[in-house]
Amino acid sequence: MPACPSCNDANTASVFRKNEFPYHRCRxxxxxxxxxxxxxxxxxxxxGEAYYESETLAEKGRRGYPSYRASYASLTDGFxxxxxxVRKYxxxxxxxxxxxxxxFFLKGAEPHFEGEGIDISNFAAIVAQREFNVRVKVGDIERVDAPDGSFDVVVMWDIIEHIIRPIKALTEVARVLKPGGYLFVSTDDASNWLPKLLGKRWWxxxxPMHLCHFSKRGLAIICERAGLGLPAFFSDPREYTLPEIIKHFGVSYESNFLKSIGLTLEKSLVNKFVVRMARPEQFIAVIQKPAT
Ligand SMILES: [Zn+2]
Structure with a gap:
């Protein structure tokens, strides 16, 4: 059995396979x-483009955002x-x-922070520079091109589940954070009742985009291993339009029917109604690097 990427324990159990990928749960x-x-x-x-703009460039088996560009308004509200x-800390x-x-987050943060971004996607970095005039470098979070203690804040919004070696990435984050600096992480809690109930149908x-779904306990353990402090956890309510929710389900479950309903509703008045909700499994963690 493979060891758990968050706590490194070898006591893991095979739970199911989905799209040929074997999933394990750490005991x-x-x-x-x-x-x-x-x-x-x-x-x-x-x-690539198919991940961020899947509704215009659908390629079978590749799932991501219906259209990251079209979600600018709702994502910006959330950010x-x-x-x-973040500014409370x-x-x-x-x-x-x-x-x-x-x-999008960096754009909103410009009045308050001297920000820069890193992303593995060359496509996304080009869009960030050309369309939104934001500095995003192409690179791996395991190797940030910055001296020790360069940053007051690191944010990882819905990204930690994508990382191949989260312990290496968080160790690098700990390196580039100043002593006493803060890391903010948003992700899902795989030990919550909802993912456990849904099993392999969890959206x-x-x-191979989402690789490790942490639990709160797993995140606490990996943060400590990486030389960071213990996380404090908060709920993470977000805003969605109904067509966005339907389109996301269409992409998650590869349903062209749902995708087309979502696209049709998007052009109607329904698109004006915004729902604010906190999914039970979603959370934000705040982690402070020890001051000494
Ligand atoms: Zn574990």
Whole structure:
């Protein structure tokens, strides 16, 4: 059995296979992870245009955002709330957005932080620079091109589940954070009742993009292993339009029927109604690097 990527315990159990990917659950920390037998390059190749803009360039078997560009307004609203949350802890300074995509969070953070982004996707980094005028470098979070203690804040919004070697990535985050600096992580809790109830039908499963679904306990253990502090956990309410929810289900479950309903509703008045909800499995973790 493969060892747990979050707590490194070898006591893991095979739970199911989905789209040929074997999933294991750690008996110690309850994280759920894929036993990945692909190289980095094969994984990273999935983050092209088809991942961010899947409704215009659907390729079978590749799932991502219906249209990241079209979600600008709702994502920006959500990121504004996350920025307010971050600023309760740190009001300014240097900020690294790890997994910045098109740079929407960085754009909103510009009045308060000197920000820069890193993303594995060359496509996303080009869109960030050309369309949104935000500095996003192409690179792996395992190797950030910055001296020790460069940043006051690192944010990882919905990215930690994508990372092939999360312990290496978080150790690098700990290196580039200043002593006393803060890391913010948003992700899903795989030990929550809802993912456990849904099993292999849980919408967040999406290998080879989503690889390790942490539990809160697993995240606490890996943060400590990486030289960071213990996380504090908060709920993560987000805003969605009904067509967005339907389109996301269409992409997650590869249903053209749902995708077309979503696209039709998007052009109707229904698109004006925004639902604010916190999925029970979603959370934000705040982690402070020890000051000494
Ligand atoms: Zn574990």
């Amino acid at each position: 110690r920390c309850q994280s759920l992870f894929v036993d990945l037998k692909m190289g980095d390059k094969a994984v990273h190749e999935h983050y 504004r709330k996350k920025l307010d949350f 740190v009001s300014g300074g240097r900020l690294l957005d790890a997994g910045a995509a098109y740079g 967040s499963l999406g290998a």
